Amino acid sequence: MAKVLVVTSGKGGVGKTTSTAALGAALAQMGQNVVVIDFDVGLRNLDLVMGAERRVVFDLINVVQGVAKLPQALIRDKRLENLWLLPASQTRDKDALTEEGVKRVIADLKTKFDWILCDSPAGIERGATLAMRYADEAIIVTNPEVSSVRDSDRIIGMLDSKTVRAERGERVEKHLLVTRYDAGRAARGEMLSIDDILEILATPLLGIVPESQDVLRASNVGCPVTLNAASSAPARAYTDAVRRLMGEQVEMTVPVERKGLMDRLLRRRAA
Amino acid sequence: MMNVMRLFGGRAASAPVARERLQILLSHERGRNGAPDLLETLRSEILSVVSKHIDVDPDKVVVRMDRGKFVSMLEVDIEVPNGVQRSKMVAAT
Secondary structure (H helix, E strand, C coil): CCEEEEEECCCCCCCHHHHHHHHHHHHHHCCCCEEEEECCCCCCCHHHHCCCHHHCCCCHHHHHCCCCCHHHHCEECCCCCCEEEECCCCCCCHHHCCHHHHHHHHHHHHCCCCEEEEECCCCCCHHHHHHHHCCCEEEEEECCCHHHHHHHHHHHHHHCCCCHHHHCCCCCEEEEEEEEECHHHHHCCCCCCHHHHHHHHCCCEEEEEECCHHHHHHHHHCCCHHHHCCCCHHHHHHHHHHHHHCCCCCCCCCCCCCCCHHHHHHCCCCC | CHHHHHHCCCCCCCHHHHHHHHHHHHHHHCCCCCCCCHHHHHHHHHHHHHHHHECCCHHHEEEEEECCCCCCEEEEEECCCCCCCECHHHHHC
């Protein structure tokens, strides 16, 4: 049974696209058939983070409008054969995305994939509401920072009212993914702690992704961090999150960097 | 120095890769103002010429692109069955 998962946040720049790429790749690495869809019409970036930007031919809007067939628009990942991307349009205006069209595309994808990850644009406008509209589950990406937590709360409210599931009286299962977390700063009281965030948002925790150079490095080279640096702290956090999504019991920890001897001696600067 | 660091487990710097990827991408996106680029124009005109002659089954058409720094690739793969129905547009002329 295919699951539709929206990766959302309200606030921009918290790591939705990075997380969609990493979670999608981690699911595919576990043998699942995965498609990631970019809903950010006009400002697509999931293609770039996944390293497929040079190969985009058709996009979500072409499919919605019938210009292209779904298989023509899907781009297969170069590294994982069971990971696919449906890019957003870079040029058209976001009104071209219709509720009916998105419904059709998602229904079609459900027959082909185990997981459909919808990368939501920031904000609470049409693109964001359409990305969550048909979701079975939601991942709310939050930074330990006041404006991000506030916007997450707003998005949680929308998930409980504006989705098809909510309108049917069912619930969208919600998971909180805290990204850019610095355990040291939280311990010193300089940053909201996980407990603070959980208490405020009252949403189950899916994972804690530590602040790490490996995340930037992965997007620089266009490769999800779970593939580009599989043993890095953020990759392990994303992999654990995916195992929890699949129903495994995994102890909640903040993965830490494993520093090599040379790293410690040279204290390398960010590459 | 970079090479020595790489030898001792340091990784190649990723920023130059990011810079190169962005330069290629933006050179294709800039100045278009939403208009299709050459590759997109070629793709749609090739497909319309082909469909003028035969009824193309969209499921039998595979289009691939690879936008490069100096050269881009456009691959249009159309399956044409033998004895295929000629398009009515041509038959009428």
